[in-house]
Amino acid sequence: MPFEKVEQGKLADAVVRQIELLILRGILQPGERLPSERELSERMGVSRPSLREAVSALQRKGLLTARPGAGIFVSDELGAQFSPALTSLFASHEEALFDVIAFRRDIEGLAIERAARAGSDTDLRVVDAIFTKMEAAHARRSAAEEAALDAQFHMAIVEASHNVVMLHMMRSMFELLKKGVVVNRQVMFRQRTTRDTLLDQHRAINAALQARDPVAARAAVEAHLDFVEAAQRLQVRADRNEAVARKRFEHEQSR
Known part of the structure; x- marks a missing residue:
């Protein structure tokens, strides 16, 4: 203790x-x-x-x-600044969905820059240890465990930034982060994104952080979240197209 x-x-x-x-x-x-x-x-x-x-x-x-x-x-x-009801609201509305990703891109990009510059060797070992667990879960094809470790990985980077305001802000929305990671992974897998691709993105983030390269580390985080956002936008478009197609089909059937 x-x-x-x-x-x-x-x-x-x-x-x-x-x-x-x-x-x-x-x-x-x-x-x-x-x-x-x-x-x-x-x-x-x-x-x-x-x-x-x-x-x-x-x-x-x-x-x-x-x-x-x-x-x-x-x-x-x-740790209850975001109520379960508000977390569910954020997760279920398109407007909030993309705002959450944009918020994460800004905050996590800043956090990893700070972590690369000011994080201790122990901070970086924690992040690396979580990534090693992600690799092990990936090898076991344990999707739920891998998703949980994904959220922990991103949270550990924020902790390594040693900014207490940033830390508590992200801690307060950790449930939202965990739920978002699960949903994002489900969406990307529906689009044939492989688990290997996501692991490689986290590997790039970890490698840049371990090298203490703040520019490369931020770029890796932003590239990962840009990928997540693009997948979500593609899915939103696909869902809208499917809704229109169903209406056309129903109309055709009724003629």
Whole structure:
């Protein structure tokens, strides 16, 4: 766990500060359970009364929440800026669909540039480890696992950018990202796009990032999302054409 012993001073304030930073930096995530009071006090080197004072302060701020019989958790509300209803609305309307892709292109392009320049070696190892898992899922032909890892891959790049506003913005729409990845893959497979093509695009993104080439990394992300957008536009056109063809067919049958 990421907790450290606190410095001297008012211990409760130091505990509050440390847990706030762990949440701000995305290390502690919405819905995550904290260790038990005994374990946490030992890890942080503070008394239980000081720890309880800090936890109470964080609860008043809305950062932590108590669940009777279960423990103390990071508040779910920190990751709930996009409600399930709004996520479904975005996924089901053409206008929002292309806005989401454009938003991702802008944010992820900026994020990977920052990650290539400022990400630590460990950040880049995380991204590379997820890509390795994608390759393994691809070899097993595990489409669902590969799609889930696809979303994690893109999220890890944002995390590696070390911009906390960008991080929490993308975390708040992670469900939308996961749903979008699944839908995008389904659409592209209907158009005979191979899983190999998508894996190669992610390989190019990873390779440029591991080389710490911000220009090539951004270009690879943008090329991938341009490909996704083109596939979606092609499918929208095909669906419209099919709807018109069905009306013509129904009309012909009724004559």
